[in-house]
Amino acid sequence: MMFTDELQREAEPIINAIYHDAFIQGIIKGDISKDAIRHYLKADHLYLNEFAKIYSLLIAKLDDQADIRFLLEQIDFVVNGEVTAHYTMADYVGEDYTSIIAGGEWYPASDHYIKHIYYNAFKYDDASFTICAMAPCPYVYQQLALKIKENHDLTGNPLKDWVDFYAVNMDELMGHLNRWVNRFAETTTEQNKAILRRNFLESCVHERRFFAMSYHQETWDV
C-alpha cells in the first residue's frame, strides 16, 4: 500500500463526519441558509488566494520542470478555475459574487488552516511537508462530492453544479500530489513520515472546521 493510500484510509472517518455535518447535509437538501453560503464564500475566496500564493512559495523549492509547470497550472486553476464553483453558490444566494465576498476576513477556522499551511512552507525545505498539508483541500472535496453523487440524485438541486465541479475536476491533481508525496515518503525517515501524516490529517480536520465555521458564521470576537 502506498503511503498516500494509508493517509487516505486514515482520513475516512473525518470525511464521513464532514459528510454528516450540517453544511454538507444542507447542500444535499438544497436548503442550506444563504448566510452560511455567504460566509463560506467570503472565507473561501481569501483562502484560495492564499492557497495560490503558497503554491508560488513552493515553486522556489523545486528544480524539476514538470513539477514547476504543474504548480503553475494549479495556481491558474485556483485563481481562475475554481471561481466557477463559487459562482454557483453566488447564484444560490441570488446576489452578485463581488458584493458577497466584499469585507471577508480570515475567520477563525480558516485563519488556523491557512497558517498551518504557511508554517510548513516556511519551516521545511522540502515541499512535501506543505503538499501534505494542502492535499486534503482537493481530496476532501472530491471525496465528499463523489459520496454525495453516489447517494443522491441532485436533479433540480440549486447547488448541483457545485457538487459536480468537485466530482470531476480533482483526479489529475490528486494523482500528481500522491506521486509527489509517495516519492518523498519512500526515501525519508519515519519521523518525517509521522509529520507528513499529521499534516494531512490535521488539514482534514481543518476542512471540517471550515464548513462548521461557515455554517455558524463564526467571526473573531475582537
Ligand SMILES: Cc1ncc(CO)c(N)n1
Ligand atoms: C477550504 C477549502 N478547502 C478545499 C477547497 C477545494 O479546493 C476549497 N475551495 N476550500
